[in-house]
Amino acid sequence: MMILVKDNRCDFCGTCVGVCPVDAIELREADISIIHDTCIDCDICIWVCPIDVLSSDAKEEVKHD
Amino acid sequence: MTDYDVIVVGGGPAGSMAAEAAAKQGAKTILLEKDRDIGYPVRCGEGVGATGLRKFIEPDPGWIATTISKVRMRSPDNTQVNFGMDDAGYVLHRRLFDYALANRASQAGAEIQTRAYVDGLILEDEYVRGVKYQYMGETRKLTANIVIAADGVESRVGRMAGLRTASKLKDMDSGYQATVGNIDVDQEMIDFYVGDNWAPGGYLWIFPKGDGMANIGLGINGIYGKDHNPHDMIHAFLRQYFPTASVLTSVCGGIPLGKTLKKITAKGIMLTGDAAHMVNPVTGGGIITGMEGGQIAGDVAGQCIQAGDYSEQAMKAYPERWHKAEGKNHEALYRIAQGIAEITDDQLNKIAHRLVKTPSENLSLLKIFTAVAREKPKMLLDVTRAFAGF
Numbered sequence: 001m002m003i004l005v006k007d008n009r010c011d012f013c014g015t016c017v018g019v020c021p022v023d024a025i026e027l028r029e030a031d032i033s034i035i036h037d038t039c040i041d042c043d044i045c046i047w048v049c050p051i052d053v054l055s056s057d058a059k060e061e062v063k064h065d
Numbered sequence: 066m067t068d069y070d071v072i073v074v075g076g077g078p079a080g081s082m083a084a085e086a087a088a089k090q091g092a093k094t095i096l097l098e099k100d101r102d103i104g105y106p107v108r109c110g111e112g113v114g115a116t117g118l119r120k121f122i123e124p125d126p127g128w129i130a131t132t133i134s135k136v137r138m139r140s141p142d143n144t145q146v147n148f149g150m151d152d153a154g155y156v157l158h159r160r161l162f163d164y165a166l167a168n169r170a171s172q173a174g175a176e177i178q179t180r181a182y183v184d185g186l187i188l189e190d191e192y193v194r195g196v197k198y199q200y201m202g203e204t205r206k207l208t209a210n211i212v213i214a215a216d217g218v219e220s221r222v223g224r225m226a227g228l229r230t231a232s233k234l235k236d237m238d239s240g241y242q243a244t245v246g247n248i249d250v251d252q253e254m255i256d257f258y259v260g261d262n263w264a265p266g267g268y269l270w271i272f273p274k275g276d277g278m279a280n281i282g283l284g285i286n287g288i289y290g291k292d293h294n295p296h297d298m299i300h301a302f303l304r305q306y307f308p309t310a311s312v313l314t315s316v317c318g319g320i321p322l323g324k325t326l327k328k329i330t331a332k333g334i335m336l337t338g339d340a341a342h343m344v345n346p347v348t349g350g351g352i353i354t355g356m357e358g359g360q361i362a363g364d365v366a367g368q369c370i371q372a373g374d375y376s377e378q379a380m381k382a383y384p385e386r387w388h389k390a391e392g393k394n395h396e397a398l399y400r401i402a403q404g405i406a407e408i409t410d411d412q413l414n415k416i417a418h419r420l421v422k423t424p425s426e427n428l429s430l431l432k433i434f435t436a437v438a439r440e441k442p443k444m445l446l447d448v449t450r451a452f453a454g455f
Binding site for chain 1: 099100101108180182184217219220224231232233234240241288291296297316317318319
């Protein structure tokens with residue numbers, strides 16, 4: 001499974017960074033990326049995002065099962 | 066020899082206050098802001114209390130949008146409780162306010178660099194000795210004796226130094242705000258909605274900004290974020306209550322509502338403002354507490370520089386002074402916030418029905434909290450403590 005950022009919709013507010021327990025989100029002025037090697041797929045960034053631009057790639061997970 | 070005595074990361078109110086206080090102590094200080102502008106984007110409801118503000122800066126009509134004297138709280142069944150404020154409040158133009166604070170820091174001698182994104186620390190023997198940052202595609206390094214991290218809700222700089230700064234989900238509100246035009250609201254009143262319908266685990270606010278404009282925002286507890294998102298809720302609210310309003314600006318943001326971090330210093334580094342979780346856990350207001358924390362941090366950093374002692378022991382004056390100024394109150398407010406979170410919509414309605422019988426001129430925030438504490442008696446001591454200030 002993988003956390004994904006829906007293209008071009010992020011407001012770069014940093015709320016997800018503030019809750020990430022493993023510091024797996026990089027955020028600059030207008031650039032966000034998930035460090036997939038560090039991410040533990042806890043999904044709380046998805047829940048806390050005020051505009052729902054994060055999602056987990058659940059389909060991928062099903063594929064790999 | 067270091068490049069600077071003090072490096073401040075972040076150009077919000079906490080960072081600017083820190084930079085100003087350090088510079089005033091004679092420390093060679095630079096403030097690094099990641100965005101292009103100081104003060105923009107404004108991720109904030111922009112409300113402050115007059116007394117708190119005056120401790121740090123004289124109110125200036127240039128950055129005050131409206132002066133507030135009345136409050137309305139609406140329970141889930143829309144029972145409206147109106148009351149006056151003991152202390153005046155202001156809704157700010159944060160963009161201009163943050164500029165004024167940064168300008169003041171620069172006039173005290175601090176340098177300011179925008180577009181400077183700090184993405185690493187220079188560490189030596191576990192001591193923070195400076196920062197690495199990106200500027201216009203170029204990696205730069207600066208050394209200093211003390212780094213003050215005022216990098217807001219993200220609080221990454223502290224993590225780079227090994228401090229645990231991440232908020233628990235239950236201690237983070239997920240926020241969204243639209244600044245709207247063409248609405249008819251009382252320009253001297255702030256208006257709040259509570260309850261599961263509009264604001265699960267938080268509140269929705271209407272703060273007037275003058276000329277028929279207002280900030281209409283919502284913070285919901287992160288836990289509720291799984292099934293709700295404040296963007297959709299604010300737009301549904303606008304459709305229902307202000308269908309002719311136009312959205313002039315919209316922003317989202319996180320509000321860290323946890324207790325101030327146990328450790329706000331490490332070797333060579335101090336954390337302040339939202340980055341140190343200094344936001345008022347009941348109101349979500351972080352401007353004044355951030356300014357207070359920033360000023361103390363900068364002042365202590367300046368004193369350390371003067372004494373030539375940058376040890377954690379020397380920096381201890383910072384958490385001690387913060388705790389004395391706000392810490393105890395902050396912890397009582399955190400417990401009150403936990404109590405409020407357990408109150409059901411039915412209880413909120415019951416409280417409102419009781420309060421609405423009191424003439425509004427006799428109502429105060431203390432009376433309201435006392436009424437809330439009747440439903441949650443374990444809150445009473447903390448409410449008394451918070452209002453009496455002990």
